[in-house]
Amino acid sequence: xxxxxxxxxxxxxxxxxxxxxxxxxxxxxxxxxxxxxxxxxxxxxxxxxxxxxxxxxxxxxxxxxxxxxxxxxxxxxxxxxxxxxxxxxxxxxxxxxxxxxxxxxxxxxxxxxxxxxxxxxxxxxxxxxxxxxxxxxxxxxxxxxxxxxxxxxxxxxxxxxxxxxxxxxxxxxxxxxxxxxxxxxxxxxxxxxxxxxxxxxxxxxxxxxxxxxxxxxxxxxxxxxxxxxxxxxxxxxxxxxxxxxxxxxxxxxxxxxxxxxxxxxxxxxxxxxxxxxxxxxxxxxxxxxxxxxxxxxxxxxxxxxxxx
Amino acid sequence: xxxxxxxxxxxxxxxxxxxxxxxxxxxxxxxxxxxxxxxxxxxxxxxxxxxxxxxxxxxxxxxxxxxxxxxxxxxxxxxxxxxxxxxxxxxxxxxxxxxxxxxxxxxxxxxxxxxxxxxxxxxxxxxxxxxxxxxxxxxxxxxxxxxxxxxxxxxxxxxxxxxxxxxxxxxxxxxxxxxxxxxxxxxxxxxxxxxxxxxxxxxxxxxxxxxxxxxxxxxxxxxxxxxxxxxxxxxxxxxxxxxxxxxxxxxxxxxxxxxxxxxxxxxxxxxxxxxxxxxxxxxxxxxxxxxxxxxxxxxxxxxx
Ligand SMILES: Nc1ncnc2c1ncn2[C@@H]1O[C@H](COP(=O)(O)OP(=O)(O)O)[C@@H](O)[C@H]1O
Ligand SMILES: [Mg+2]
Numbered sequence: 001x002x003x004x005x006x007x008x009x010x011x012x013x014x015x016x017x018x019x020x021x022x023x024x025x026x027x028x029x030x031x032x033x034x035x036x037x038x039x040x041x042x043x044x045x046x047x048x049x050x051x052x053x054x055x056x057x058x059x060x061x062x063x064x065x066x067x068x069x070x071x072x073x074x075x076x077x078x079x080x081x082x083x084x085x086x087x088x089x090x091x092x093x094x095x096x097x098x099x100x101x102x103x104x105x106x107x108x109x110x111x112x113x114x115x116x117x118x119x120x121x122x123x124x125x126x127x128x129x130x131x132x133x134x135x136x137x138x139x140x141x142x143x144x145x146x147x148x149x150x151x152x153x154x155x156x157x158x159x160x161x162x163x164x165x166x167x168x169x170x171x172x173x174x175x176x177x178x179x180x181x182x183x184x185x186x187x188x189x190x191x192x193x194x195x196x197x198x199x200x201x202x203x204x205x206x207x208x209x210x211x212x213x214x215x216x217x218x219x220x221x222x223x224x225x226x227x228x229x230x231x232x233x234x235x236x237x238x239x240x241x242x243x244x245x246x247x248x249x250x251x252x253x254x255x256x257x258x259x260x261x262x263x264x265x266x267x268x269x270x271x272x273x274x275x276x277x278x279x280x281x282x283x284x285x286x287x288x289x290x291x292x293x294x295x296x297x298x299x300x301x302x303x304x305x306x307x308x
Numbered sequence: 309x310x311x312x313x314x315x316x317x318x319x320x321x322x323x324x325x326x327x328x329x330x331x332x333x334x335x336x337x338x339x340x341x342x343x344x345x346x347x348x349x350x351x352x353x354x355x356x357x358x359x360x361x362x363x364x365x366x367x368x369x370x371x372x373x374x375x376x377x378x379x380x381x382x383x384x385x386x387x388x389x390x391x392x393x394x395x396x397x398x399x400x401x402x403x404x405x406x407x408x409x410x411x412x413x414x415x416x417x418x419x420x421x422x423x424x425x426x427x428x429x430x431x432x433x434x435x436x437x438x439x440x441x442x443x444x445x446x447x448x449x450x451x452x453x454x455x456x457x458x459x460x461x462x463x464x465x466x467x468x469x470x471x472x473x474x475x476x477x478x479x480x481x482x483x484x485x486x487x488x489x490x491x492x493x494x495x496x497x498x499x500x501x502x503x504x505x506x507x508x509x510x511x512x513x514x515x516x517x518x519x520x521x522x523x524x525x526x527x528x529x530x531x532x533x534x535x536x537x538x539x540x541x542x543x544x545x546x547x548x549x550x551x552x553x554x555x556x557x558x559x560x561x562x563x564x565x566x567x568x569x570x571x572x573x574x575x576x577x578x579x580x581x582x583x584x585x586x587x588x589x590x591x592x593x594x595x596x597x598x599x600x601x602x603x604x605x606x607x608x609x610x611x612x
Contacts, residue, residue, distance in 0.1 A: 010437055144434075145430075148430055148433060151437065152433065157466060158436075158466035158467055160437070163339055163437065163438050163439055163440050164438060165437075165438040229401055232400060233401070
């Protein structure tokens with residue numbers, strides 16, 4: 001019917017970025033299974049997948065009661081040794097039975113949640129991306145807990161260079177005429193509606209996680225620039241407040257780096273509107289200009305002092 | 309930084325002082341939040357002038373969250389939701405000011421289970437990622453709530469935390485404040501039982517004196533010489549008593565003068581109250597401002 005997921009993204013709770021080998025250890029949630037690491041163009045580490053059994057109501061826009069039984073797939077990721085994610089998704093499939101089957105049936109279909117009773121895909125999609133209904137399947141809670149697992153790793157020193165909120169991206173993917181809609185809700189909540197050609201593959205999840213990473217980067221850089229109060233405080237103070245962005249965020253922008261070829265048109269469409277990279281570049285330029293101007297001011301002040 | 313606010317008795321000024329510290333810390337440019345864990349009497353909403361949660365919230369309060377009745381507790385953005393005009397716009401340079409209200413009519417925690425501690429750990433860990441300062445109003449006296457945060461902080465060894473013990477400047481309050489820290493089933497006793505190192509924990513505890521009337525205060529100008537002499541003698545006696553009970557100057561982080569506004573109403577003291585309407589004393593605002601700085605100033609927290 002459709003696939004829905006939620007990605008939570010936050011700053012890894014460590015003073016500096018962590019190495020590839022530390023990434024492997026932090027994400028090795030399950031012994032015996034390996035962490036997948038890709039190195040180019042940025043180090044990206046992905047934990048083994050874990051399943052969570054669910055038997056609960058599914059959110060619907062019409063508030064009609066629909067039951068879902070099956071398993072949620074979850075995983076964690078660390079990008080550039082700096083950005084941490086918890087990510088979960090389910091594939092909704094109409095149940096062939098009209099009652100719950102033995103667990104072995106669901107375990108044989110990892111990541112599938114079977115829908116019992118009458119339900120329209122559109123109703124479920126709207127319900128999932130709308131206001132969260134209490135007591136219904138809550139993928140955000142699962143993803144949040146996976147992100148907690150990473151952040152609580154004893155290998156991290158918990159002395160992050162700045163305080164910054166997590167963001168959540170709730171997404172729904174369906175097969176059909178290609179389209180993509182990215183929406184900002186509150187300061188920390190985003191939704192994504194995606195219609196892709198051909199059947200669902202896990203590459204769609206990679207795309208959503210990549211978008212979530214970049215949306216978090218952009219959101220966080222905006223917060224840091226706002227905190228610096230450029231123009232409202234002395235230049236040196238503003239420059240000092242911008243420094244963490246230079247040290248920890250600005251080199252991480254690699255849109256669509258891990259996105260399969262057939263999905264890149266979706267990224268390109270978001271680059272046209274709302275224009276992620278355009279906004280990122282303008283912010284980065286602003287940060288660099290501020291820091292450069294402050295350095296110039298310092299230099300001329302030192303030269304002045306030397307002449308006197 | 310997590311800061312736990314406690315007092316031996318109710319009515320000491322824990323909530324009024326804690327909320328004013330958080331407010332001042334936000335004005336100093338930090339992102340802050342205030343968690344109302346005083347489940348018997350969640351009054352923080354009223355102090356921030358958010359009438360919708362004046363006595364706590366009916367849904368998604370901290371009590372509901374800890375009992376597992378909602379996935380996340382409600383957050384109130386004070387700059388957006390306060391009814392007080394002077395608070396309803398974020399001043400330039402100020403950080404976020406967020407209140408997590410308690411549950412209306414929630415009652416004290418009745419038991420400390422592993423699930424409740426786990427939820428507390430999850431909540432504090434996540435808030436620490438995004439806020440420079442989280443002040444937790446732990447309620448008065450020995451309670452499950454105090455045990456809860458002692459148990460939770462053992463499980464988060466890398467997250468910095470501190471305790472503030474509020475007390476009034478009287479014989480009974482000084483003795484009680486000491487008892488709450490060092491007495492049987494006090495903070496050190498229970499903390500050690502849960503796995504804290506007693507010396508380390510001791511170094512993380514400081515006292516705050518509330519509603520202090522200094523013998524040379526302006527309020528006392530009309531007094532007779534005999535009365536002033538008597539007050540002076542009382543004050544030095546209390547100083548001596550406080551020293552003996554380990555509540556003296558070295559263990560004190562700050563003191564808040566008695567303020568006429570706070571005597572009449574539980575509220576935030578804004579600069580407007582001091583400068584424009586002139587109803588509050590400048591010394592009170594300065595004392596809150598000073599505490600808001602000292603709370604994160606490591607030199608004020610060096611070993612005793
Ligand atoms: N510095 C102060 N000067 C005068 N009155 C104060 C001061 N601090 C607190 N109060 C008053 O003392 C009473 C108890 O304060 P409150 O913060 O509610 O105590 P608690 O939270 O410890 O129960 C309130 O009426 C409050 O306005
Ligand atoms: Mg109180």
